[in-house]
Amino acid sequence: MEPSHIEENKSLNFIEEIIDNDLKEGKYDSILTRFPPEPNGYLHLGHASSICLNFGVAKKFGGKTNLRFDDTNPVTEDTEYVESIQEDVQWLGFEWANIFYASDYFDQLYDFAVQLIKQGDAYVCDLTSDEIAAQKGTPTEVGTNSPYRNRTVEENLQLFADMKAGKYKEGEKTLRAKIDMTSTNMLMRDPLLYRIKFAHHHRTGDKWCIYPMYDFAHGQSDSIEKITHSICTMEFVPHREVYDWCIDKLGIYPSKQYEFARVNVNYTVMSKRKLKQLVEEQHVAGWDDPRMPTISGMRRRGYTASAIREFCDRAGIAKREKINDISLLEFCVREDLNKISLRRMAVFNPVKVIITNLENEIVLDIENNPEDETTGYRQVAFTKEIYIEREDFVEEPQKKVFKMEVGKTIRLKGAFIVTCDSVVKDVDSNIREIHCSYHPDSKSGQDTSGIKVQGTLHWVSVQYAVPVEVREYNRLFKVENPNAEEGDFKEYINEHSLDIIPTAYAEPELANATLNDHFQFLRKGYFYLDKDSTKDKIIFNKTVGLKDGFTKK
RNA sequence: UGACCGAUGGUGUAACGGUAGCACAGAAGUUUUUGGUGCUUUUAGUUGAGGUUCGAAUCCUUGUCGGUCAACCA
Numbered sequence: 001m002e003p004s005h006i007e008e009n010k011s012l013n014f015i016e017e018i019i020d021n022d023l024k025e026g027k028y029d030s031i032l033t034r035f036p037p038e039p040n041g042y043l044h045l046g047h048a049s050s051i052c053l054n055f056g057v058a059k060k061f062g063g064k065t066n067l068r069f070d071d072t073n074p075v076t077e078d079t080e081y082v083e084s085i086q087e088d089v090q091w092l093g094f095e096w097a098n099i100f101y102a103s104d105y106f107d108q109l110y111d112f113a114v115q116l117i118k119q120g121d122a123y124v125c126d127l128t129s130d131e132i133a134a135q136k137g138t139p140t141e142v143g144t145n146s147p148y149r150n151r152t153v154e155e156n157l158q159l160f161a162d163m164k165a166g167k168y169k170e171g172e173k174t175l176r177a178k179i180d181m182t183s184t185n186m187l188m189r190d191p192l193l194y195r196i197k198f199a200h201h202h203r204t205g206d207k208w209c210i211y212p213m214y215d216f217a218h219g220q221s222d223s224i225e226k227i228t229h230s231i232c233t234m235e236f237v238p239h240r241e242v243y244d245w246c247i248d249k250l251g252i253y254p255s256k257q258y259e260f261a262r263v264n265v266n267y268t269v270m271s272k273r274k275l276k277q278l279v280e281e282q283h284v285a286g287w288d289d290p291r292m293p294t295i296s297g298m299r300r301r302g303y304t305a306s307a308i309r310e311f312c313d314r315a316g317i318a319k320r321e322k323i324n325d326i327s328l329l330e331f332c333v334r335e336d337l338n339k340i341s342l343r344r345m346a347v348f349n350p351v352k353v354i355i356t357n358l359e360n361e362i363v364l365d366i367e368n369n370p371e372d373e374t375t376g377y378r379q380v381a382f383t384k385e386i387y388i389e390r391e392d393f394v395e396e397p398q399k400k401v402f403k404m405e406v407g408k409t410i411r412l413k414g415a416f417i418v419t420c421d422s423v424v425k426d427v428d429s430n431i432r433e434i435h436c437s438y439h440p441d442s443k444s445g446q447d448t449s450g451i452k453v454q455g456t457l458h459w460v461s462v463q464y465a466v467p468v469e470v471r472e473y474n475r476l477f478k479v480e481n482p483n484a485e486e487g488d489f490k491e492y493i494n495e496h497s498l499d500i501i502p503t504a505y506a507e508p509e510l511a512n513a514t515l516n517d518h519f520q521f522l523r524k525g526y527f528y529l530d531k532d533s534t535k536d537k538i539i540f541n542k543t544v545g546l547k548d549g550f551t552k553k
Numbered sequence: 554u555g556a557c558c559g560a561u562g563g564u565g566u567a568a569c570g571g572u573a574g575c576a577c578a579g580a581a582g583u584u585u586u587u588g589g590u591g592c593u594u595u596u597a598g599u600u601g602a603g604g605u606u607c608g609a610a611u612c613c614u615u616g617u618c619g620g621u622c623a624a625c626c627a
Contacts (some may be wrong), residue, residue: 011567038627073626129625138623140555174625184556186623195625214627237558238622259558261620266564272627314576316566318559321620325564328577338590371590402588411586444586456586522587550588 013317015053015258019061019229031063031228035089035096036218038070039081039202041272042287042294043088045308045329049263052312054231055094064097066225071103072217074201082202084287088295092305098225102217103203105224109212110164112220112250113175113193117156121249122193123149124159125176132174135181136189143181143189163196166209170196175210179245187238188245191215219243222255230255233262234319263315264323267475268293269482269489283493284476290530290541291476291497301473302518302528302543307336323481333544337526341518342368342375345413345458346506346540348470348524350387352433352462355418358384361461364444366414378509382415385462387505392457393434395423402455404434411456413522417442417449458522465505468538471530472499504540511538518543 012020022028033054037047058065067089071077089096116122125148127135137143151159163173175194183189193216198209219242222230230243240257247254264270269278270293278284278292287294290301298308311332315324343366361383368375393404404410409419418436426432442449474497482489506521513519513529520526525546530539 013566017569036627040627070627076626132625133623136623138555141623143623171625186556189623192625197625211625213625218627234558235621236627238556241557261559314565318566320559322565325577328565331577334589343587370587413586415586417586447586453586455588458587520587520589523589524587525589546587546589548588 013260014319015229015231015260015317016057016060018258019057022228023061028228031058031061032066032097032226033058033063033229033231034066034068034222034225034227036068036070036102036221036232037085038073038076039078039085040073040076041081041276042084042296044270044272044275044295045265045293045298045311046263046270047088048092048295048308049312049315049317050231050233051089051092051094052309053260053317055096057229057231063228065094066098066100066227067096068100068102068221068225070214070218070221071101071201071203072212072214074197074199074211077202079202084296088299091299092295092308100221100225101203102212102221103201105217105221106204106208106212108224109217109220110210112246112252113160113212113216114157116177116193116249117160117175118153119249120153120178122156122175122177123151124156124163125149125174125190126172127174129171132192136186137181139184139186145181146176146190149178149190160194163194163210164208166198168196170198172196177216177242177245179242185238185241187215187242191242215239215242216246219246219255219257220250220252222257223247223250223253226253227255230257232257232259234259259319260317261319261321263312264321264481265293265326265329266323266480267326267477269477274489277490278476278493281490283490290471291473293476300528300531301541302337302526303333304336304340304518307333310336326475330544334526334547337518337520337543339371340369341520341526343370344507344510344519344521345380345460346468346470346504346510346521346524346527347387347389347458347460347465348501348504349390350460350505351390351393351431353386353388353418353459354433354435355382355384355386355438356421356435357437358382361463362415362443364414366444380414380507380509381461381464382412383461383463386412386459387462387465388412388434388457388459390431393420393423393431395431404436404455404457409439409451409453411442411444411453412459413456414444415459416440416444417447417451417453458524460505460507462505464508466508466511466538467503468506468510468540470501470504470527470540470542472501472542473497474499506538506540510540513538513540520546 035054055065125146135144174192176190179188181189194210288296288300311329361381365377411417416438418438422435424433439449477492478494479492482492526543527540533539
């Protein structure tokens with residue numbers, strides 16, 4: 001296969017450049033990448049970036065991508081995560097060539113270990129965890145050799161077989177690579193290859209009581225699958241030396257590792273460990289809480305896969321530490337939702353308006369989406385009693401305010417121009433109702449009144465409105481970078497990250513909303529049906545607000 | 554007092570020794586039956602110091618700053 005055609009005008013990121021060169025030099029006929037999550041948590045936006053990169057470059061250069069679960073630590077892994085990860089990858093719009101598990105390779109990995117032992121490149125060590133740490137040295141001091149380093153091949157073979165047979169307790173023995181205790185790379189100081197764990201594995205059950213470490217599983221798994229470009233994040237840079245060492249000693253297919261910097265976004269955290277804490281300590285309602293930067297949380301909130309892909313694309317791939325501005329993500333979400341969302345009206349904090357000169361209801365046809373005329377129109381009844389937002393009525397006249405006030409004339413979206421005549425207050429001088437008269441010749445689309453108005457308000461019919469719960473979300477953390485602050489990151493959780501409006505009034509069409517629909521509530525923002533909605537309790541999540549041009553003085 | 558990785562507007566990202574560009578954010582204007590959208594304009598940048606070169610964001614030296622590494626995690 002020939003190297004593919006790249007759009008001339010768009011520059012390649014450094015990974016794509018490497019691949020492009022490899023292909024041009026004929027180093028590979030085609031490329032194969034992999035996305036290798038550990039099934040110990042839900043995927044987040046950082047993973048989305050990795051997914052887009054791995055699947056994206058393969059697609060771009062005519063290659064393929066495997067999904068491989070890096071399941072070498074049975075105590076933290078679970079099938080729940082395996083399932084959510086598959087769902088998330090597919091939802092994002094990617095197809096894997098194969099789905100594999102590192103645990104598929106346990107037999108072969110065991111044989112690899114035996115091979116290293118026979119070559120004199122690995123040994124069984126009896127040191128405890130603490131002892132190993134002590135003789136490992138520090139980044140500035142070399143380590144010292146284990147007293148078990150020079151066991152004979154025969155002895156090592158027997159000991160390793162006994163480890164596998166379950167003759168030793170956890171922590172009693174490990175298999176270590178014999179590399180160099182004086183290396184400036186701590187990971188090259190005789191890294192552990194296998195450890196004993198009497199744990200039930202989600203796929204291999206109780207077959208094994210020894211499990212390979214990351215460094216003895218990942219590179220070999222890549223090699224077994226003949227992955228050409230193994231792309232991971234920067235913290236694995238020092239592991240590359242071990243990765244290459246294993247492949248070299250084993251004499252197997254030389255997959256190559258490349259590293260890029262992980263994606264961060266301000267006002268949130270992007271680490272599985274921290275997200276897990278938020279879930280387990282119930283700071284959020286679950287992995288798919290709409291405030292979470294997880295794929296499932298964003299999906300539930302109403303973000304689209306294409307918006308997330310666009311964000312990953314715009315955020316780019318590089319090697320430097322970076323914290324993206326959340327506003328870029330929100331821009332991508334709005335950009336997509338503006339095009340596809342159906343326009344609807346909902347009033348969150350109602351005040352009643354009486355159209356004094358209207359007796360019989362008038363059925364209006366209102367456009368579903370001005371950005372897409374193929375979505376057509378819906379029918380909405382204009383009735384004598386309607387709700388508008390309480391905040392859309394002002395008692396004190398203000399200049400340049402597009403709201404209703406006594407004596408002022410404004411338009412009701414998709415309906416008529418109305419003039420506000422008076423207000424009725426209760427004994428506590430709260431506004432009970434507002435009296436308006438409508439101009440019959442100002443019907444939307446057929447306006448012959450010639451009246452110019454300053455402002456258009458959204459509204460719903462009192463008679464036909466359906467009550468819905470609305471959930472609005474704010475940033476999860478009060479500070480831009482919770483990781484950089486003093487103390488525990490959870491001290492910076494924003495306690496006002498969720499606002500619930502128990503009863504908002506929505507136009508009746510919204511009672512038929514499904515998880516396939518994205519809505520824009522006019523002048524409010526984008527909303528998406530929550531998956532926990534029922535017939536009797538309809539819940540909408542605010543995906544993101546409209547851009548607010550009102551900030552000017 | 555180590556090794557490795559990195560440093561371009563507020564943020565993110567281009568440039569491959571030859572005009573520092575793009576996007577987001579910000580500002581101004583315009584259109585508008587959403588204070589949305591669209592359109593126009595605009596503010597703002599090469600980590601410091603040396604060197605190589607006709608010419609350096611780019612190459613070299615050195616300083617500074619940030620990140621990573623001492624889990625039987627991945």
